[in-house]
Amino acid sequence: MNAPTSLKTNFKQYLEKTKVKGAAVPAGLQELLLAVADTCNTLSHEVAQGALIGLLGSAGTGNVQGEVQQKLDVIANDLLIDGVQTCKSLAGLASEEMELPLPVQGIGDYLLLFDPLDGSSNIDVNVSIGTIFSVLKKQEPKAPLQTSDFLLSGRHQVAAGYVVYGPQTTMALTLGDGVVMFTLNKVTGEFILIKHAVEISHSTKEFAINMSNMRHWAEPVRRYVEECLAGTSGERDKDFNMRWIASMVADVHRVLSRGGIFMYPWDQREPHKPGKLRLMYEANPMSFLVEQAGGASTNGKELIMDLVPTELHERVSVMLGSKEEIDRLRHYHA
Ligand code: P6P
Numbered sequence: 095m096n097a098p099t100s101l102k103t104n105f106k107q108y109l110e111k112t113k114v115k116g117a118a119v120p121a122g123l124q125e126l127l128l129a130v131a132d133t134c135n136t137l138s139h140e141v142a143q144g145a146l147i148g149l150l151g152s153a154g155t156g157n158v159q160g161e162v163q164q165k166l167d168v169i170a171n172d173l174l175i176d177g178v179q180t181c182k183s184l185a186g187l188a189s190e191e192m193e194l195p196l197p198v199q200g201i202g203d204y205l206l207l208f209d210p211l212d213g214s215s216n217i218d219v220n221v222s223i224g225t226i227f228s229v230l231k232k233q234e235p236k237a238p239l240q241t242s243d244f245l246l247s248g249r250h251q252v253a254a255g256y257v258v259y260g261p262q263t264t265m266a267l268t269l270g271d272g273v274v275m276f277t278l279n280k281v282t283g284e285f286i287l288i289k290h291a292v293e294i295s296h297s298t299k300e301f302a303i304n305m306s307n308m309r310h311w312a313e314p315v316r317r318y319v320e321e322c323l324a325g326t327s328g329e330r331d332k333d334f335n336m337r338w339i340a341s342m343v344a345d346v347h348r349v350l351s352r353g354g355i356f357m358y359p360w361d362q363r364e365p366h367k368p369g370k371l372r373l374m375y376e377a378n379p380m381s382f383l384v385e386q387a388g389g390a391s392t393n394g395k396e397l398i399m400d401l402v403p404t405e406l407h408e409r410v411s412v413m414l415g416s417k418e419e420i421d422r423l424r425h426y427h428a
Contacts, residue, residue: 105131105265105276105285114271122183122202123269126229127253130206131265131276133177134225134257135283137170137211141223141259150218158193158407159372164217167191170210170225178206185232186239188406190375195241195406203235204252205244207375212256213341222260224343228379229253241406244374248399254379258343266292266350268386273350294389295353298416300335302345303357310361314394314426315413342371346380346414350387355415355423359394368393369411373403377410390420394427 109124144150153163171191178184183202188195190209206229213223229252232243255267263278265285273292276285301322308316325333337354339345345356360369371377381391381398391398391414398410413423 101286101288103287105287108274108276108287112269114269119269120183122181122204123229123253125183126178126181126204126206127267129178129181130174130208130225130227131257131285132283133173134263134265135278135285136177137173137225138257138259138263138278138280140169140173141166141211141217144217144220157191159190163191164211164214166217166223167211167214174208174210174225185235186243188244188374190372190407193407195239195244197239203232205230205232207244207379209372209375212343212376213339216339216341221339222258222341222344222347224256224258224341224347226256226343226376226379227254228375228382244406245403247402248373248378248381251378251382251399254382256343256346256379256383258347260344260347264288264347266347266383268383270382270386273383273387275350292350292387294350294384294387294416296388296417298353298355298419299332300337300348300352300354301357301419302337302339302349302354303359304338304340305336307361307363310363311359312361312394312427314423315357315359317426318423342376342380346383349389349415350383353416355413355419357413358411359413360411367409369409371409371412373398373401373408373410374406377412377414380412381414384414388417389415390417391415392420392424392427394423 109119153165153168155163179198182200183204184198184200185203186195186197187206208227253269257265265276275289277288321329322334358371377398384391393411
């Protein structure tokens, strides 16, 4: 079956012709984003091969988060570093898989942060996983790279996106002026524009949370979820559906595609940790996309993109999606 004739703009053409608040996309940012997309094309093929090329299972190593690394985690991290480190516009990169940022020989001032393969506990059971990326600008371009260069709030992001490796390999991207989506043509290796001006409905009937943690949640989250479960017989006066893919990229892609709310809130299992998900390369890029699509993203009290980070790998409580639901949750936390 041939692609509809309307679907013919590839990622390079999009970056060359789109305007962000009336301005062209800087050439250095185009170069960096194309390098990320090309790497994710390669990664899509690796992920699809899985066991056939011995890629499933643990790498036998741990990462800075204290998590067992899957073989594909390590390969994805190495591929992304190789794919972007020659970008002249790049000053440095940071990854979930590496304790410290990596200076690169670029002379530009872009900083790339990424979770190379999020949801990797799903690799061995053939459930969608994804790459999440965020781009910041180094505030002191000429000084040597240091970790503090990355510690900027999500409001400083100049670009953010993800690539979800599912039945289709699809990229969602924001440059700060709306959200667009591209699907990978696996024959040509091109990401083709499929959707622009992505909008999240303000109301929803679908929530996503790991219900097995219910007894550990803070009171406002428990109240919110119980009201969803009460449906038409309770406060919300409508019935809700529930999803939990345990892969943030897949769950957020669903929220961007049809509305809903995704939650990974603080819970008392590890009370000293503000949450499970990482601020810099998971919550911030996803929050940028969600806000740009008309949704909202909070840690319960503040908007996530207003948070000023103190550590590169710090974690945060995350509730994001349809605006009415986030407003209700923030009210319950007040
Ligand atoms: P749980 C994947 O490991 C991840 O970081 C996110 O992608 C996902 O939303 C979450 O953890 C799933 O966590 O505790 O439900 O397995």
